[in-house]
Amino acid sequence: MDSTRTMTYIEAIRDGLRTEMRRDPDVLVMGEDIGGEFGGAFKATKGLEAEFGPRRVMNTPMTELAFIGAATGMGLMGLRPVIEVQFADFISTGFDSIVQYAATTHYRWQAAVPWVIRAPADGGIRSGPFHSQNPEAWFVHTPGLKVVAPATPADAKGLLLAAIRDNNPVIYFESKPLYRSLRGEVPAGDRATPIGRARIAREGQHVTVITYGEMVRQAVLAADGLAPEVGVEVIDLRSLKPLDRDTIMASARKTGRVVVAHAANRLAGVGAEIAADVGQTAFEYLDAPICRVGGLDVPVPFSPPLEDAYRPGADDITAAIRETVAY
């Protein structure tokens, strides 16, 4: 019998960390400023050091390359480190140890690297080029990694549990704009969201919007605005690698019209892969060209009018749906 509690997206992340740390003494968290009363730049780990002590809540120097590499070594010894990079943008400082070392190890000599990197991503909050990025495509392009991106508090917890239990390096993209603005029901205790399974966030008959992260909220807003004339089905991917192709193709075949949306820049983004795959796999079911919505091919600009021009939202998704439906 499961009970649920209502919490914010970031509380759900904390709940997920706490659940796993209580369950498994090999789970630890590490990163910059995450310990003590401070509890991290976004307070995701607040209170964890009081409960689990500094051995399991490890404040690191500002040395991503060293501590991500060290997490790989800890993983090889059977620990399950959960790394917080302070902003997803700073993940690039640890790039070699992620894409070259951790990602290839099991393929080369069959040793598992079971770490998770929590990467606070996404913008819309006037944080400029280096605190707003959505770098998921780099990692989806890397064999050996798994990549997840929760859009709801329930999945923020559920995917985190699954990521920690997974025996592979998993990059877990958090959406900063959801941290405190989104509340939802979260199952208490131990309920993992399986990696690789998408969720139908909203059912519809006429057009499918495939998206993830904060854009799920934008897509649902767009869908609400177009109802009841246009029945929009919104797929929340939850997992970007592996992709739930079954759910994607079933919906594409059902509606025959597909929009793919993400906040990351559109060029060579995750949406390009999905669009190509749907185009090839569900070709004879499609009634319109697949439409992609994404950020512009520029560094994320700081100033509000520029960031708003850069970043897609419900209006852009609405326009794309209209275009697709009108085709």
Place this chain on the structure above:
Amino acid sequence: MTRLPDDLSIDLHYWMRLTRTMDDQLVTLWKQGRGVGTTFNQRGHEAISVAAGMALAPDDVVAPMHRDLGCYLVRGMTPRRLMANQLGRATGVTRGRDGNLHGCGDLSLNLIGFISHLPQTMPVALGAAMSFSYRSEPRVALTFVGDGSSCAGVFHESLNLAAVQRAPFVVVIENNQYAYSTPLHQQMAIDDLAVRASGHGVESRTVDGNDVEEVYGTVEAAVAKAREGGGPTLIEARTMRMLGHAIHDGAEYVPQALLDEWEARDPLLLHEEKLTSRGLVDREYLARVAEKCREIVADAVEFAESSEWPDPGTVTDGVYAA
């Protein structure tokens, strides 16, 4: 103890006062909800950033960081452009592309802009120094890093490369005791950051970062040595970050006693006392300078707030050089 020419000491004071005034104004703007994005607190760093900037010749290149407002000012970046950048306006240094002090580079002022990733600016500044060697130009490049940044691999790689190249390069560590919320002893197992230099064959100095004349004298000597072909120097300047990491941060994790100790050694007030006790200036002069700085900063705010926002239609402009 360094004793500088009187007019230089007086000049250093002016730039520190201007830096302090602008920083105070930024804090006020953000508290009043007039800020855009975030802003990095400068209080405590004025002596280091001003003195290091002043110790350079006009042709030298400097890459200031997020606590070096003073250095930007000294090097000729106007309060108007800086304020407009803080407020995301089209008239700011980055035309709204980047925020606060990020990206405030201008090669016409021999200023290189930084990125957030710390300390990625250090090898870039080193590259400027290497280009001076390459072209046999008698110029020097200087950059700053934090105590936290001195832990990173690229810090050590850069020092090593600078040493091998005998580059005309000066690095100032602004040891302000904290990297965001993390105190020194959780960042490193040494007390003396200058020792980081010796493992790379680089000379080092340690200075009181709240004594503007001492910082000036030490940086000036390192710059002169670099210009004469004597290679790089690492200078550790000790200070205290007197406010939070950035405007949102109340810094409750900093012990009050530590702040009190450093508050008594405020770099600006220390220097004002020095100037008055030497009889170089009087209280009336200091009040006049403070008033002048307030006027300059008020004008910068007025300019920035009445400036246009960037045109969203230009969002893709400028990604590539022509």
